[in-house]
Amino acid sequence: xxxxxxxxxxxxxxxxxxxxxxxxxxxxxxxxVGSVTAAQMAVEDFGGTVLGKRIEVVSADHQNxxxxxxxxxxxxxxxxxxxxxxxxPVSSIAFAVQEITREKNRAFLISSSGSSDLxxxxxxxxxxxxxxxxxALAHATGGALLKRGDDTWFxxxxxxxFGHALERDAMxxxxxxxxxxxxxxxxxxxxxxxxxxxLQAQASGAKVIALANAGGDTVNSIKxxxxxxxxxxxxxVGLLTYISDVHSMGLQNxxxxxxxxxxxxDMSDETRAWTKRFLERVNKVPTMPNAxxxxxxxxxxxxxxxxxxxxxxxxxxxxxxxxxxxxxxKNGSVREDGRVMRNIYLFQVKSPAESKYRFDxxxxxxxIPAEQAFRxxxxxxxxxxxxxxxx
Numbered sequence: 001x002x003x004x005x006x007x008x009x010x011x012x013x014x015x016x017x018x019x020x021x022x023x024x025x026x027x028x029x030x031x032x033v034g035s036v037t038a039a040q041m042a043v044e045d046f047g048g049t050v051l052g053k054r055i056e057v058v059s060a061d062h063q064n065x066x067x068x069x070x071x072x073x074x075x076x077x078x079x080x081x082x083x084x085x086x087x088x089p090v091s092s093i094a095f096a097v098q099e100i101t102r103e104k105n106r107a108f109l110i111s112s113s114g115s116s117d118l119x120x121x122x123x124x125x126x127x128x129x130x131x132x133x134x135x136a137l138a139h140a141t142g143g144a145l146l147k148r149g150d151d152t153w154f155x156x157x158x159x160x161x162f163g164h165a166l167e168r169d170a171m172x173x174x175x176x177x178x179x180x181x182x183x184x185x186x187x188x189x190x191x192x193x194x195x196x197x198x199l200q201a202q203a204s205g206a207k208v209i210a211l212a213n214a215g216g217d218t219v220n221s222i223k224x225x226x227x228x229x230x231x232x233x234x235x236x237v238g239l240l241t242y243i244s245d246v247h248s249m250g251l252q253n254x255x256x257x258x259x260x261x262x263x264x265x266d267m268s269d270e271t272r273a274w275t276k277r278f279l280e281r282v283n284k285v286p287t288m289p290n291a292x293x294x295x296x297x298x299x300x301x302x303x304x305x306x307x308x309x310x311x312x313x314x315x316x317x318x319x320x321x322x323x324x325x326x327x328x329x330k331n332g333s334v335r336e337d338g339r340v341m342r343n344i345y346l347f348q349v350k351s352p353a354e355s356k357y358r359f360d361x362x363x364x365x366x367x368i369p370a371e372q373a374f375r376x377x378x379x380x381x382x383x384x385x386x387x388x389x390x391x
Contacts, residue, residue, distance in 0.1 A: 038297075
């Protein structure tokens with residue numbers, strides 16, 4: 001009887017999940033078809049139904065344009081009854097979708113966008129920021145470099161919301177440790193020629209050249225830094241570097257690079273088994289956003305089952321109550337601001353000689369517990385937290 005009552009709470013007798021991704025541009029390697037595949041795997045592993053109702057995955061290409069991303073989100077919700085929007089690389093698009101899902105009471109499961117403001121001043125009761133954010137990346141990588149004495153920094157920053165947030169969060173780490181920022185330059189998204197930016201960074205004499213960009217921009221920056229011989233004297237750091245970037249630029253260019261990540265495929269028997277299944281479907285190495293989509297969709301479906309409804313406010317509240325245990329997150333949790341608390345890992349990229357098999361790219365340097373990796377709840381200025389505390 002209980003199951004029948006609960007199943008009546010599923011709108012349209014269907015749970016529809018929309019993967020909004022970059023399917024063709026400079027973030028398609030880290031998001032794209034891999035994220036769609038991960039969502040489909042999560043649905044299949046869950047059994048294809050929840051509360052007796054079918055689960056469907058749809059996808060669309062936002063083309064890295066905020067207006068296109070926003071209009072797709074509105075169309076999905078208004079005309080196609082999509083219950084949850086997942087993934088969404090590019091923080092400016094994520095901010096737009098966050099407002100739409102808040103207004104329309106739909107779940108928003110963010111895996112590819114990184115701005116820590118998504119769980120800060122812009123936080124939403126129907127959003128969960130699943131995989132990583134600019135604060136955690138800046139603290140993990142920046143903290144490690146500063147400890148070893150790399151105390152002068154120059155930033156090459158993508159001129160959009162995520163780049164600005166990553167630069168801000170990393171600069172705060174440098175200054176808090178007594179380091180100095182010697183300069184910063186900003187570049188447009190999808191830049192092919194980084195020579196002028198790299199030469200300014202080289203001329204600054206900074207020990208660290210920090211890249212506050214992502215995807216194809218990170219790949220181009222690091223390849224060209226190698227061509228100019230900059231990497232011999234200055235440490236290049238990709239504050240957000242995906243394994244797809246390392247694969248694209250090759251170990252010869254990426255060797256020695258320090259990077260922070262929430263997921264690496266070769267961490268455990270479970271991550272290797274999941275990756276084997278993933279590779280059978282899409283012949284590419286899974287990124288942390290791909291893994292995050294799988295985890296977020298799985299947890300969302302568990303929360304629907306536990307709450308007996310697909311009402312976004314109730315489901316996301318239930319997501320905050322349930323512990324997260326999946327193939328790469330153990331004893332994780334969703335904080336009241338929507339931030340998923342999980343370990344973050346600091347890796348160093350192997351040299352070609354150190355790599356023994358396909359995608360054997362990283363060696364683990366350290367594990368940063370969630371409480372140290374992510375911004376303290378009280379510092380985020382999320383309006384939900386004040387309400388929750390007052391309540």
